[in-house]
Amino acid sequence: MGTMKKRFLSLLLVSGLAVSTLAACTGNTNDGANNPAANDGNAGNAGNAKTEAASFADISQNIRGNTAPTQEQMDEVNTTLNDTYLGDLYEEVIPNDYSAYPYKKDVTLDVWVPADSNIPDMNNQAVQKQIEQLTGIKVNFITPPVGQEADAFTLMISSGELPDIIIEPNRYPGGLEAGVNDGAFLDLTDLMEKHAPNYSEWRNSNEMRRKTTVTDDGRLLGFYGISPYSEWIWFGMLIKQEALDKTGMEVPNTIEEWHAFLKKCKEVGFDEPLNYGSKYGQIFTGIINGAFGVWDWTFLDSNGKVQWGPAQPKAKEYLATLQQWNKEGLLNRDWATADFNQRMASAISGKTAVMMDSPDTMWSYWKQQNNIDFVGALNPILSDGDQAATTYKNFMRTGRSAAITTQAEDVEAAMAWLDFNYSKKGWEIANYGEYGKVHLVDENGKPYFHENSYIYKDPEEQPVATTIVKYRMHSWPNIRDEHNSNPLIVAKGSYSGEIRKYWTENMDTSMAMPPITFTQEEASREAELGNQLSTLRGEYFAKIIMGELPVDAYDKFLSEAQKMGLDEFLSIHQAALERYNKR
Template identity: 75%
Template sequence: MEKFTKRMINLAVVSVLLITTVTACGGSSDKNASKDNSGNSSTNVTETNKSNETTFSDISADIRGNAAPSAEQIEQVNTTLNDTYLGDIFDTVIPNDYSAYPFKESVTLDVWLPANSDIPDQNAHGIQKMVEKMTGIKVNFITPPLGQEADSFTLMISSGDLPDIIIDPGRYPGGLEAGVNDGAYLDLTDLMEQHAPNYSAWRNSDETRRKTTVTDDGRLLGFYGIAPYSEWTWFGMLIKQEALDKTGMEVPNTIDEWYAFLKKCQEVGYKNPLNYGSNYGQIFTGILNGAYGVWDWTFMDGNGKVQWGPAQPKAKEYLTMMQQWNKEGLLNPDWATADFSQRMASAVSNDTAVMMDSPDTMWSYWKTQNDIDFVGALNPVLNAGDKSATTYKNFMRTGTAAAITTQADNVEAAMAWLDFAFSKKGWEVYNYGEYGKVHLIDENGKPYFHKESYIYNDPDGQPISVALNKYRRHSWANIRDEHNSNPNIVAEGSYSGDIREYWTENMDTSVAVPPITFTQEEASREAELGNQLSTLRGEYFAKIIKGELSVDSYDKFLNEAKKMGLDEFLSIHQAALDRYNSR
């Protein structure tokens, strides 16, 4: 990858910032002072805040518990940095260093981000207007047409004409780290502590947050979405309550119980009871195949070693079962090709009894829009008494990421704009949107969506599934407060969160691989091998399940996978895991 034309200019800008950083740090003799700060704790967050404290008049009495704020109060909350009314609701205090705002000079940042069908014009998004007022930093969002994100990103990178900031920088071939090594993105290691004090304090306040936001060699390359907690499992087996009532059966647990339940569902009228998957991947989620230890991709065995799910001993048993289920019509016949709209149409029909999906999504499509109640079931097990398991585990890394490019005209402004999302005020704005129209503050200083909120009463008549993106940021490089600010979870009467919490607390996640990273050399080879193995797996498993190939053809699949470089693929992942464990 060729280096970018403005590289030297921006290196000069970075040098100026580095000089500023060293001066501000008082010329510390600690050679690691500007490197990853692994020793910080939640106490350090408070100390950081105190050293950069901005004084505001306390407006808690006016805002907390106020269900009908005045126009003046709404204006004060939505346009100023005053956060005195916000409580500390997490184990770690959210930092609130506002010393960079309003920014010292007029600046407009160009920010590339993928399209979102719920937000036709990102520059008109209410969140953006609020952040601009509070930080004094203007932003021009560059958004490709929906469905053309991949081509747009490739064209942008190949042209060498980059914006100031890229949201979802992992699209770069080889990932974020490769983008830094190739000169597309900036290495922010020596700038982060000085110019992103909130992000630095937040990521260092917990060992998991620290470990998942630093590279194996201790570099800080971007801003990651980081949660206050490990978010609940978001995807699993969901059963219509009416199907349980009609069959008179309890929620199944073992594979045999699931088979009996689905057959009974057919008997009572559900033509294809299990909506099994679509072109976005449910055929390999670990929900059914996990019962056999045939996980969809990589997982950790009992010795902490990386293994490949499709190559596990019970794969033939799994494929035999799935081939039978498919032959008997227990699965939706379009499982290999159905898109989201087709799946949701099937979900609300009388043909479907069970969905493999998110309870947040189905709360909207089943309960809110069609008054269909449902329950969650744990991932199936092979034998009674086995512990249900999943390869999904949230390591406090969530949402999306952002990187500053080497063509950023004002690196300090770019960092300040991104850093705001990790302040207490930024937490409120990005998660809960506009005060008054979208959220209010309860007696304890916690934001909440009130009954008249635009989230639940969109003037354009949009459902919650659209409003959650329209009036707040659902996936961003910020402190994402999913459990309290996802309207599908916190809506009155919603049990979506209850299901997700139940899954999380009752499924073993020891097989989950943490967010490892690869070296530049590894990334290229891992991507090559991974694509080949994924294609091979998809073709063989799908054809076997459909009955187009015999189950015994799995032997040929496994031999081809080994010839393709499966052992090398696993060695790359193991090396990356070993480095992660040593961070």
């Protein structure tokens, strides 16, 4: 587990340790022989960025467009900080300050990160080993067993012993800001510009990135995954081409058309045509319920005010619709309990015609592994003339966040290690992996996965669903280039990106909530009310859809929600939204 650090004081005064479960990640030292910045004493000085970049010999002619690089060329790219072969691909230029590397002291950082079942040993993950070599900063990853992340996080916090860095610090009760206020995480505001020049420059190069990575009172508390653009919508309705062919029907739009299509699918042999959702996370997806304006959670109304989806006027109409669909056998029977593997097993069987999922995921499971073609459909609408809509919007915040704890023994080293991910070299490695075996660089300086890339032709014959995290970082505190570096999107013949782009360009996202934050006083109350309302919503909605309660039971649900403190819950969110808008 590595050397855990000294105990911190007063943290256990935090109210309750009901940590909500969220989702999901090495060692040699670079001697600096190929890095002109190795002995520069101005580590972390953003003003040196262009000087350091210019000191490298330009190797772009050797690398750009080269489809058969020599070992010497691969070494030049993979073991040095030379980035002269990389182009500037976005509106804002990715920074390249390497003056902190290799790090001036021998240090090993303990980094807590939730496990990924596709990464057996994070300490041997290919990208992290390469970053360790280039930065000269050793890292010991601490990963709990898969499925035990929430309990492991709670135990770590309650023990009073923290590592240097925590990935997914929002697991802390009340979130990242509460962790800083309680003395668990460091406030990095006064340190960022000096010790994280790449992150600082990148987040400040765009107003949306700046706004979504700072607190309401202007503090910088952690490192966020941030993108060069707002990523495409990633989740929606996907229909097997076979189902369209067998039914002879067009892609449905309205709820009525969807009902008719699903009934026809059942008639032609798809026993459970709609894989509706599961504990995997999509019981209430905002896809069908959104047609009724009954969004999963909070959303913005036409006046820009915060509202709660389950309390909207057409909720009973939505519930009656789904109760009927469930009664008619149009939904997968295990929708309330199925995990990811169960859903995928159902997806590739003859039972399922429609999935609510990511086209990237289904490209792997349907097309690549089982040669099943599919198309994407916009979220259903209630009536002709309505616009398909979603409460998902990417605010250039993506991937994961990271916090440095108050027990970090070398804060500068921790910041330097995280900051590398926001440099041009770090962007290349994290997104595209090792040069040669995993990616090449085209004539314009853009990395790409070539035909024989380990991503697509893994020596151990693992599928892309695994190699996507084996040879690159898919969700991390870094500059994530999802549209160009997600192997499932850019694979030869893949149309998952086209579906996601189509969804994004044709659905209204005006009701999407931005990434607001709560004050310390608000956070605990919001979490308390949110947990209660979520449990209440889950129980009532699921039982009504399954027919265990009548649709009219919704009236009792709404009454209980209001007694529980729904108005207070909304007022907390409204106050946070107003502060966000003033950032």
